[in-house]
Amino acid sequence: IKPHGYAVWEAIQRALDAKIKETGHQNAYFPLFIPKSFLAREAKHVEGFALECAVVTHAGLKRSDDPKKILEVTSPLEEELVIRPTSETIINDAFSRWVQSWRDLPVLVNQWANVVRWEMRTRLFLRTTEFLWQEGHTAHETAEEAEAEARKMLDVYRDLAENHLALSAVAGEKSAKERFAGADRTYTIEAMMQDRKALQAGTSHNLGQNFAKAFNIQFQDREGTLRHVWQTSWGVSTRLVGAVVMAHSDDRGLVLPPRLAPIHVAIVPIYKSDEERARVVETARKIAASLAGLAVKVDDREHLKPGAKYYEWEKKGVPVRVEIGPRDLAKNEVVVVRRDKAGKTPLSMEGLPDRLRALLDQIQSDLLAAQRAFREANTHAAGDPAAVKALFDGAGGFADGLWCGSGECEAKLNADTGATIRCMPFGAEPRKGSCALCGKPAQTPAIFARAY
Amino acid sequence: IKPHGYAVWEAIQRALDAKIKETGHQNAYFPLFIPKSFLAREAKHVEGFALECAVVTHAGLKRSDDPKKILEVTSPLEEELVIRPTSETIINDAFSRWVQSWRDLPVLVNQWANVVRWEMRTRLFLRTTEFLWQEGHTAHETAEEAEAEARKMLDVYRDLAENHLALSAVAGEKSAKERFAGADRTYTIEAMMQDRKALQAGTSHNLGQNFAKAFNIQFQDREGTLRHVWQTSWGVSTRLVGAVVMAHSDDRGLVLPPRLAPIHVAIVPIYKSDEERARVVETARKIAASLAGLAVKVDDREHLKPGAKYYEWEKKGVPVRVEIGPRDLAKNEVVVVRRDKAGKTPLSMEGLPDRLRALLDQIQSDLLAAQRAFREANTHAAGDPAAVKALFDGAGGFADGLWCGSGECEAKLNADTGATIRCMPFGAEPRKGSCALCGKPAQTPAIFARAY
Numbered sequence: 001i002k003p004h005g006y007a008v009w010e011a012i013q014r015a016l017d018a019k020i021k022e023t024g025h026q027n028a029y030f031p032l033f034i035p036k037s038f039l040a041r042e043a044k045h046v047e048g049f050a051l052e053c054a055v056v057t058h059a060g061l062k063r064s065d066d067p068k069k070i071l072e073v074t075s076p077l078e079e080e081l082v083i084r085p086t087s088e089t090i091i092n093d094a095f096s097r098w099v100q101s102w103r104d105l106p107v108l109v110n111q112w113a114n115v116v117r118w119e120m121r122t123r124l125f126l127r128t129t130e131f132l133w134q135e136g137h138t139a140h141e142t143a144e145e146a147e148a149e150a151r152k153m154l155d156v157y158r159d160l161a162e163n164h165l166a167l168s169a170v171a172g173e174k175s176a177k178e179r180f181a182g183a184d185r186t187y188t189i190e191a192m193m194q195d196r197k198a199l200q201a202g203t204s205h206n207l208g209q210n211f212a213k214a215f216n217i218q219f220q221d222r223e224g225t226l227r228h229v230w231q232t233s234w235g236v237s238t239r240l241v242g243a244v245v246m247a248h249s250d251d252r253g254l255v256l257p258p259r260l261a262p263i264h265v266a267i268v269p270i271y272k273s274d275e276e277r278a279r280v281v282e283t284a285r286k287i288a289a290s291l292a293g294l295a296v297k298v299d300d301r302e303h304l305k306p307g308a309k310y311y312e313w314e315k316k317g318v319p320v321r322v323e324i325g326p327r328d329l330a331k332n333e334v335v336v337v338r339r340d341k342a343g344k345t346p347l348s349m350e351g352l353p354d355r356l357r358a359l360l361d362q363i364q365s366d367l368l369a370a371q372r373a374f375r376e377a378n379t380h381a382a383g384d385p386a387a388v389k390a391l392f393d394g395a396g397g398f399a400d401g402l403w404c405g406s407g408e409c410e411a412k413l414n415a416d417t418g419a420t421i422r423c424m425p426f427g428a429e430p431r432k433g434s435c436a437l438c439g440k441p442a443q444t445p446a447i448f449a450r451a452y
Numbered sequence: 453i454k455p456h457g458y459a460v461w462e463a464i465q466r467a468l469d470a471k472i473k474e475t476g477h478q479n480a481y482f483p484l485f486i487p488k489s490f491l492a493r494e495a496k497h498v499e500g501f502a503l504e505c506a507v508v509t510h511a512g513l514k515r516s517d518d519p520k521k522i523l524e525v526t527s528p529l530e531e532e533l534v535i536r537p538t539s540e541t542i543i544n545d546a547f548s549r550w551v552q553s554w555r556d557l558p559v560l561v562n563q564w565a566n567v568v569r570w571e572m573r574t575r576l577f578l579r580t581t582e583f584l585w586q587e588g589h590t591a592h593e594t595a596e597e598a599e600a601e602a603r604k605m606l607d608v609y610r611d612l613a614e615n616h617l618a619l620s621a622v623a624g625e626k627s628a629k630e631r632f633a634g635a636d637r638t639y640t641i642e643a644m645m646q647d648r649k650a651l652q653a654g655t656s657h658n659l660g661q662n663f664a665k666a667f668n669i670q671f672q673d674r675e676g677t678l679r680h681v682w683q684t685s686w687g688v689s690t691r692l693v694g695a696v697v698m699a700h701s702d703d704r705g706l707v708l709p710p711r712l713a714p715i716h717v718a719i720v721p722i723y724k725s726d727e728e729r730a731r732v733v734e735t736a737r738k739i740a741a742s743l744a745g746l747a748v749k750v751d752d753r754e755h756l757k758p759g760a761k762y763y764e765w766e767k768k769g770v771p772v773r774v775e776i777g778p779r780d781l782a783k784n785e786v787v788v789v790r791r792d793k794a795g796k797t798p799l800s801m802e803g804l805p806d807r808l809r810a811l812l813d814q815i816q817s818d819l820l821a822a823q824r825a826f827r828e829a830n831t832h833a834a835g836d837p838a839a840v841k842a843l844f845d846g847a848g849g850f851a852d853g854l855w856c857g858s859g860e861c862e863a864k865l866n867a868d869t870g871a872t873i874r875c876m877p878f879g880a881e882p883r884k885g886s887c888a889l890c891g892k893p894a895q896t897p898a899i900f901a902r903a904y
Contacts, residue, residue: 003478003561010479026455027462032535032566032582033506036513040522050513054485055525056535057509059570061488061502070492073507073532080525083484083508083535103755109455114484114566118511130484303555 001132001238004316005125007262008241009132013112015164015259016134016236019156025108025136030091032114033081038089042214048181049085052117054129056081083116088182088207088233091137092215099139099229101220106149107139107229125242126199126452133237139217139229143208146230147185150206153234154187157202160236165244166257166364167191168372169201170398170447172423177410180233184208190422190447192375193246196396198422198449201243204234242452247371248340254317255340257367258360264294265356266313270306270325280324287322287334290353294360314339319363320356340367379447382436388448392417396450401436403446409437413448422447453584453690456768457577459714460693461584465564467616467711468586468688471608477560477588482543484566485533490541494666500633501537504569506581508533535568540634540659540685543589544667551591551681553672558601559591559681577694578651578904585689591669591681595660598682599637602658605686606639609654612688617696618709618816619643620824621653622850622899624875629862632685636660642874642899644827645698648848650874650901653695656686694904699823700792706769707792709819710812716746717808718765722758722777732776739774739786742805746812766791771815772808792819831899834888840900844869848902853888855898861889865900874899 001009017027033056040046057080058073066072084090095107112134119129136153140146154171161167169189179186183205191201211217212228221227248255258264267284271277281300288296297318299309306323313321323335323344333346336356340363347355378397382388391399403409403421414420428445435442453461469479485508492498509532510525518524536542547559564586574580588605592598606623613619621641631638635657643653663669664680673679700707710716719736723729733752740748749770751761758775765773775787775796785798788808792815799807830849834840843851855861855873866872880897887894 001481003480006480007478009481026459028455028458029453029461029584032568036523039513046523050515050523051526053511053513054508054533055510055513056506057525058507059505061491061505061507061534063502071488071498071502073509074503081506082513116484132481 001241004262005241008244008256008260009238011260011262012160012164012240013134016156016160017112019160020110020134020136023152023156025110025138027111028109029111029113030087030094032084034084034087034090036080036082038093039082041089042182042211044210045088045182045214049117052085052119054083054116054118056083084113085115085117086233086235087111087113087115087135088137088211089215092211092217092231095137095139095229096215096217099217099219102141102222105139105141105219105229106145108136109138110134110136123242123452125245126239128238131237131239133235135233135235138232139212140231141219141221141229143230146208146232147206150185150187150204150232150234153232154189154202154204157204157234157236158189161189161191161201161240162368164257164259165201165240165247166367166371167201167243167247168368168375170375170423170425172425172428172447174203174423175403175410175421175446177407178421180205182207182210183233184210188423190449190451191243191247192378192398192449193243193452194249194374195246196378196398196449198398198447198451199239199243199246200422200451201240202234202236205232207231207233248367249317253315255367256317256319258319258364261317261319262295263297263313263316263318264360265291265296265320265322266309266318267296267298267322267324268306268309268313269298269300270323276326279329280326283329284322284324287324287349287352291356294357310337319360322356338363340370382448384434384436384439388413388419388436389417392419392450398422399436399448401446401448402431402433402442403444404435404438404440404442405444406435406438409435413437417448417450419448419450422449422451453693456714457693460696460708460712461690463712463714464612464616464692465586468608468612469564471612472562472586472588475604475608477562477590479563480561481563481565482539482546484536486536486539486542488532488534490545491534493541494634494663496662497540497634497666501569504537504571506535506568506570508535536565537567537569538685538687539563539565539567539587540589540663541667544663544669544683547589547591547681548667548669551669551671554593554674557591557593557671557681558597560588561590562586562588575694575904577697578691580690583689583691585687587685587687590684591664592683593671593673593679593681595682598660598684599658602637602639602656602684602686605684606641606654606656609656609686609688610641613641613643613653613692614820616709616711617653617692617699618819618823619653619695619699620820620827622827622875622877624877624880624899626655626875627862627873627898629859630873632657634659634662635685636662640875642901642903643695643699644823644830644850644901645695645904646701646826647698648830648850648901650850650899650903651691651695651698652874652903653692654686654688657684659683659685700819701769705767707819708769708771710771710816713769713771714747715749715765715768715770716812717743717772717774718749718751718761718770719774719776720751720758720761720765722775728778731781732778735781736774736776739776739801739804743808746809762789771812774808790815792822834900836886836888836891840865840871840888841869844871844902850874851888851900853898853900854883854885854894855896856887856890856892856894857896858887858890861887865889869900869902871900871902874901874903
């Protein structure tokens, strides 16, 4: 992940880390290596992840006698180690030592880490063998507390997506088939990309007592009885960088929401002579100095023409460009160009810092509004199988219909259209009707879509 | 790394990340997995790291027919992958694509990452198979620029150690034997722990053109000639958490420098009745609210006595404890206890926030002064082999003497005393004299010590 992309991830991390701490969690760090035997303890979990695991079998390389190999492995390990594909197993092994009494609960930890899931088909940012993420892991006294925690953290993700990534996502529950391996319930936020496909942008799991039983995490409750804890886990990853790219970019390159932009304002000086350059660059620097707290780039590179600079900052998604030349100076003005909309606007130097700040806020909210409008415009009520088929034969998007709850319908949807059940949205009340997939009686509202 | 220790690492990260960015570097992220063949390209580098590498040989586990094994590996990899022990090889492979012209230089990147070096004997925080660190990697047009960069970043580490960790370290150059595998010169800061042993707290390497040649990183210079870049790398790790623990702690537990402390002030209310509790806790909360920007814990847990709370916050190294009871309220006072010095001091509530802030600054500078004094008191001029032997037969510490530059002397020192040459300190001018290890003519000042 090159510096410009990584800076977007750092902006996401800063915003999310603050929210994770505000909600009472502490960061910690657990091992990259998971003993093979740990993985096997929770039956569904191992089924879900075993085939995707990178396995360390040896510690040490030595010169090979075969010159083509150069190096060969030495020192096989007694127990093979799995590179964490997710950390429930190794963290819950720790929790089984940390938790003894109800006074030790809740345990609310989070880690920022790399994980590895071996992928046959990778896709930049969206599906990579190694990715960066945060994973929260919690343990609670009661089932109700764990459920509330899982829902709370999904809402933190929804808030992050809306207010920082300018993504308007649908929040809801996953079907049994799409659940995290080892969870009782999985919640998700599903965003729509510009090609109308869904992108799962964050998930939160109510793990029930599945890992507590597999790892023997017990506590003495307030009455002195030994009980298993109730747990959650939740995570978002560098996939969010991909989501931002695919939701907002255009043919000229990235369009970054100001709250994630590594550079907020690029100032490009325009001049013909050295004398003009000196005056224009000096004013550009003064403007930059007046924008404390914003990341401002005065692009005074001499070997590039203004057009080449515009092209570069547009490609990199800088939200606002300021152009300033001798004629602007004479009028005490600058020319301001938004990345997300066409047109150039002259602005007076008087009160410019406040206007630029307001403009960045406006761009942030306009991007969210446009993203929401796009999702809504491409979400279609689908009352029966013909409507579902027509949507996915055509432009695609989110199909909003009822589902009877049958796994066969779910499998057939995927086989026929490539779509899956993305979620059963929160706030959509059950209503009597017929399944959009099979026509039988149904009452659960669901979103069907093709997805990344 | 449990939350309290991890919070110390986060404080170190925040301080250092700001300094790394201030000096013009950008964060990026490179892969955990290094193809085995990359490691082999730089001859000394592979020698230094091959035996310590964890090796991924397979991607995927499946149920085993042998019930004792449970899971067994499947899908061997075409090329085995090494878990990065450090990232020069994979990063320089990227640099060979990033760098074409002098206009692409300097490249100044840093990554925060986990690395793995297989260790036979591990030691909490100081020597662990997996550890967290930052590694800076840079490429420059000239040898002079690379040298200046390597020295600049070592000075960033010295500054971090002194002004955040309260560690007074000796900065200098490593001997050829102690150099990073693949470097032309390695610079180090060496701190003294309370048992008088040295701890290498940060290193910065001038890599010359060794990796540039191994990975073919070439650029067209200002005259149009193709040249290899000049490079540096530099890193500090979670070992610094261990350094803080071992430099400042006492028999009651941690003593944390205020700038790294996850909690700056713990307020312990003292009361006998519910009525007293209400009044005292209310005042404690008001004091906490008046300390904006500081991390304050009002310890109002009902199931613990004040003594148990003192014990816990002392063990965790909280720099300042505030005790407040009904008698203190009556006098409009609180009792303040420093973690680093004995004694209790009554302080008026008037102006308390400013006094507490000043006290934290005082503790920070007192810890550094004490650490410097301890190192200086335990650094002894050692003019000849007998003096060196006497020091390491006795209390140990830093021996400050001349070295003739011979590798045999260096090996004999280690064999005879367990000590090594920690560094040739900056600012210590060469002088004529005799080698403290062999007695022959010598002129290079060096520090000899046992080390972690």
